[in-house]
Amino acid sequence: MQWNLICKQSDLVVDAGVAAMVNGKQVALFYVPAAPEQVFAIGNWDPIGKANVLSRGLVTHLQGQWSVASPLYKQHYSLLDGQCVEEDVKVPAWPTKLVDGKVYIRQPD
């Protein structure tokens, strides 16, 4: 387990997501300055819509929890642990850090 440098902070979009490719896996990165974590990383694959789209959903804050609404069928996925709020499915989630304008995520390789 090691920190992978993914991109620059300026590649991110405030309060929204972008997609990145990490070791052949699609990752959705969300930059949320209001959250203590600042940057979240979860899988880009929407297991219900069956497409790589989660990075293109709306970032939401519901009852104190940060999540993203899938752009296809609107289920919410927690940005912290990838758990789907409405259904019993889960997407992967990875720790992140933002240092000197650079974005890292920790992922088993």
Next chain:
Amino acid sequence: MISKTSNRALKPHLVVIGNGMVGHHFIEQLIAQGGQDLYQITVLGEEPHLAYDRVHLSEYFSGKGAADLAMTDGSLYDENGIRYFTSSQVTEIHREAKTLTLETGEFLPYDKLVLATGSYPFVPPIAGHQRDNTFVYRTLEDLDAIRACAQHATRGTVVGGGLLGLEAANALKQLGLETSVVEFAPRLMPVQLDESGGEVLKVMIEKLGVSVYANTVTQEIIDGDDAYHRMNFADGSHLETDLILFSAGIRPQDALAKQSGLTVGERGGIAINNHCQTSDDSVYAIGECALWNNRIFGLVAPGYTMAKTAAGHLLGDASLSFTGADMSTKLKLLGCDVGSIGDAHGQSQGCKVFVYQDEMSQSYRKMVVSEDGKKLLGAVLVGDNSYYDTLLQYFLNAIDLPDQAQSLILPAMGDAPVGLGVDALPATASICSCHNVSKQDISDAVCKGALSVGDVKGVTKAATGCGGCAALLKKVVDNELLSLGVEVSTDLCEHFAYTRQDLYNLIKVEEIKSFKALLAKHGKGHGCDICKPAVGSILASVWNDYVLKKEHISLQDTNDRFLANMQKDGTYSIVPRIPGGEITPEKLIVLGEVAQQYKLYTKVTGGQRIDLFGATLSQLPAIWKQLIDAGFETGQAYGKSLRTVKSCVGSTWCRYGVNDSMTMAIDLENRYKGLRSPHKIKFAVSGCTRECAEAQSKDIGVIATEGGWNLYVCGNGGMKPRHGDLFATDLDDATLVKYIDRVLMFYTKTADRLQRTSVWMEGLEGGLDYLKSVVIEDKLGMCAELEAQMQAVVDTFQCEWKTTLEDDEALKTFRQFVNSEGEDTNVVFVEERNQVRPATDLEKQQLIAKVG
């Protein structure tokens, strides 16, 4: 035409004579209870049409066609094996032989017979009553004849100042005639109103330009000097008029009963018992031809109850019975509210009366209460019917009156609550009399999951008859929801304790320009997928900023953020604007070339434009660059905004076109294309009444007429199709645009999020009439502001794709991956009918297996 061999051996033969509103309802009731399995059913109607909505007959003059008024197109009958014959008059009943004779001489056997022959207009035997250019007001054919005559007439007179007479007067006025009403009783609406009420109504109606001659007896009708007729009155005076319409009451159509020896009343009407059987127990009579307890019921609701009773009895359910009906009515006549409940004339023993009269605002209200002051026995309302629902419920349910009973008819002072909470109504309270729906029926429907007024209407049919109970129904439904603990909160979401309309006003008045600023001032938390796009849309409506501006980007739903519609596999579709559906061959070729180059699936949409599917995120800017270079603009198929203005070719090409619908459609599309609205908006413009562009199914529909344009509003297709309502007629170009500006801006300001124009309009208190008063009469004094706001939107239009292509920051978001070049390997196409389509899961596995 009609087979003479009966099917008796198989099933008894049930024949219904008369296919009016009640006859039709009877068939519906039979079918609902499976009657077609027990009986072979035949319907015979004298009119050339199947049953139509006579209650709304006058709307035939305000834009509705015969098809709009039709209660069935025959498919209900066909699907259930019911034979029906229009233009078929029955002339004789032979009760011993159990056969009928038709006008054509044909015979038809029956086992059970239902008479639903309705009534006919009474024409007083005044000398000259049969002259040309005299009419009655009952059928579609009557209205056609009146319309034809009115085209070369200037003055019209109605004989009879009752309910129908005043409705007919309104129709003559709408046809552009100088209108008079001649009533032989001392006041208008003598049956429903007392003297003072009649007087107030007379003043109101005269103010509207209709002359009223009360207490006037017509002696003869002869040739006029400067008009077609002259009516000579008993007092020596006279009136000249081109057209005369008799509306002096109705008489039950009991000719067949008399001919066949059934018992009829002294003054007509086929006598029936509580099961609606006549003096011959295999013959039933229902509706306006029937006489129960020596009374005729000239309204549709009692007729429906009779229909249900007779159908039940014929199917072996004797538990239903007809035991009279409430004849209370409320109406808007010539724009004046009139209501009458129970014993309006105060004839009950010992009753006491409260009267309120206001000569300033022309209103009159009277309550008749029992001797002990506890119960309401009757009421009269003129000028303001907002008191009607409450009074009616006190009356129908015999609810004890409050201590200060007179407060029920006094104008509201301060904010003291007047009226009866729906809570107080007993479960048996009748909410909709047309369809006999009680409060209990509504609460049952809500419990079973009908959680909106629309759903409850669908399940119970409440408010789908005369519509008079709609406001009350909404209150009852809301109340039921509340008591079930379903929150009818109007808060947008947990972040804003405001409605969309509140937020619109806050943003506008406080000049708030970003979501962050709004949240800081009026909200809490960080926003969600409900409030962000809603506020994004309001900001765009009010300030018309570029939607991908840094501070707005995170508010946009995926389609708005990437200015394209996401498809199931994560690719996008591309819809350039093709105003009015008109496109040059050159531009068509460009679309073809682009589609070919990027291998996009190509389809003509339901909105008369061309959609290219299967572009990946990173391809979008390049594709749009080529399209914009060729002169295309974004079609905003992704936005809650103007979609398409559908058009027909109109007078330029079509031999029937009466105006240039093509130019109008293109101009309208270009005018409103930048408007962001609560939901999508669709228009259509047709070049004549053949309506090839289907304008009546659009939010804004425009149809060319000889005199300009007719404007329809608030229609839609989709999940719950709704025909648009005729809003204004024969408009010139400038007025048309002005009205559309106002309607759309008022909608944008006041509608709920994701509420289309139809639902919005139905939710406005006062509905269409209210909208007209705001837009046409400027009731709220805001028309100038609405127009200015629309002009600002028009003036600040930008093609969002053009702006995006010039903005490097915005372009960055179209990268598939921030850290590498590759494409999404899950996007896989296969070919079908020579074009691509997304591969199915199975196909993907097979393809990957092959490659791997």
